[in-house]
Amino acid sequence: MMLENPPPFSARLRAWGARLVFFARLGWRISGRALALLSRRQTLTPVSADLALIADYDQIVEALQTGDTGFLARLGPEFAASSDSFAGQPWLFNAIDLGSLATLQWFLAQGVAPDGVDKDGRSALQAAVERAAVVDAYDDAPQDPLPLIAALLDAGAAINAASRQGLTPLHVAAALGLGEVVQVLLSRGADASLRDEGFAHATPRDYAVQAGHQGVADLLR
Numbered sequence: 001m002m003l004e005n006p007p008p009f010s011a012r013l014r015a016w017g018a019r020l021v022f023f024a025r026l027g028w029r030i031s032g033r034a035l036a037l038l039s040r041r042q043t044l045t046p047v048s049a050d051l052a053l054i055a056d057y058d059q060i061v062e063a064l065q066t067g068d069t070g071f072l073a074r075l076g077p078e079f080a081a082s083s084d085s086f087a088g089q090p091w092l093f094n095a096i097d098l099g100s101l102a103t104l105q106w107f108l109a110q111g112v113a114p115d116g117v118d119k120d121g122r123s124a125l126q127a128a129v130e131r132a133a134v135v136d137a138y139d140d141a142p143q144d145p146l147p148l149i150a151a152l153l154d155a156g157a158a159i160n161a162a163s164r165q166g167l168t169p170l171h172v173a174a175a176l177g178l179g180e181v182v183q184v185l186l187s188r189g190a191d192a193s194l195r196d197e198g199f200a201h202a203t204p205r206d207y208a209v210q211a212g213h214q215g216v217a218d219l220l221r
Contacts (some may be wrong), residue, residue, distance in 0.1 A: 007128070017125060043085060059071070060075070061098070064094055064095050067101070067105040069102055070102065073106075079091065080107050082112075088119050090118060092112050093118050114155040115156070115158055117163075121163050123150050123157065123163060123169070125153070125158075129185075131148065132181050146184055148183070167198070168194055168204070170182065170186070170191070173216075174208040174211075174217075174220060175211050179213075182204075182216055186220075205221070208220060
């Protein structure tokens with residue numbers, strides 16, 4: 001699809017180059033997160049001196065995976081609002097990565113903001129969208145990622161908020177070819193006309209077309 005009022009060829013070339021970099025980085029980040037999930041399962045490093053009195057890292061990860069909110073309640077709201085020093089991420093993002101709806105709902109019930117960002121400048125909603133791209137390939141017991149997205153939206157997550165890279169969750173879902181996620185986001189008010197602010201000044205449909213996801217592109221007409 002050609003963008004309306006296309007820029008000069010040199011600018012378009014730079015834009016396409018930036019877009020290729022985006023896809024490369026996105027693929028690297030998703031694969032890296034999958035490997036991180038595998039490594040966490042075998043890590044026994046305590047989370048901190050205080051939390052080590054309650055649980056080691058492996059116990060916490062297992063509780064996040066299984067939705068053991070009783071165990072998480074022992075750690076309390078202070079834990080919910082803290083970050084995982086091993087992965088360098090807020091624990092909320094670990095809950096999203098590990099795919100437990102019960103765990104995510106527990107974090108939200110502790111007052112953790114659904115619009116927080118991680119170290120890469122992604123929103124929790126974008127993390128949930130990316131989660132949907134790896135759920136089948138890397139989970140031992142995958143859960144449907146759509147309820148995770150719905151839970152964040154129900155809690156007030158801004159559906160059109162752009163990441164530090166200028167991408168909305170709909171941009172990411174379109175780029176990854178996640179048709180069901182695209183449908184959910186559209187039904188909840190995602191703006192398909194928004195252009196990214198950091199790469200190619202393109203719409204979600206442009207990203208779907210460029211990535212070869214014609215079915216998703218059709219949803220975004």
